[in-house]
Amino acid sequence: MNTLLKKLEKFEKSNLYLKSNIGLNYLSNYLDANHRYVSEIIKIHRGKTFSNYINDLRIEYIMKVLYEDPSYRKYKISYLAEICGFSSREVFAVAFKKRNKISPSYFIESLNEENDTPDS
DSSP states (O other): OHHHHHHHHHHHHHTGGGSTTOOHHHHHHHHTSOHHHHHHHHHHHHSSOHHHHHHHHHHHHHHHHHHHOGGGGGSOHHHHHHHTTOSOHHHHHHHHHHHHSSOHHHHHHHHHHHHHSOOO
16 A cells, blocks of 8 residues: 555656546556555545545646746636646636635736735
8 A cells, every 4th residue: 555655646746637638547557556446545545536636636736836937827717727637617617616715716816916015
């Protein structure tokens, strides 16, 4: 199990989760493990279903990109959804709001306001 968890950490750092067609079978092949076992490991050690796990990795990625590179804040939400692997703008917006309790647009707006605020 420790080997599998190390491979899972490697997967998390690899950004392979940004592929739009990634599924449990892909991850299972990547980890060289049974898909039921992989699903169970994610539930136990990440506290999430496979879908929520992948969505959260994607949301974390795009939040980091938006925070670190302000030029991404000018892109349309549909493009941001695409680059982080979501199938549509709507699926991305729902996942983002579920994870952060705010919409992606509001998140971007608040980042821009933070940058516009002069230091005291």
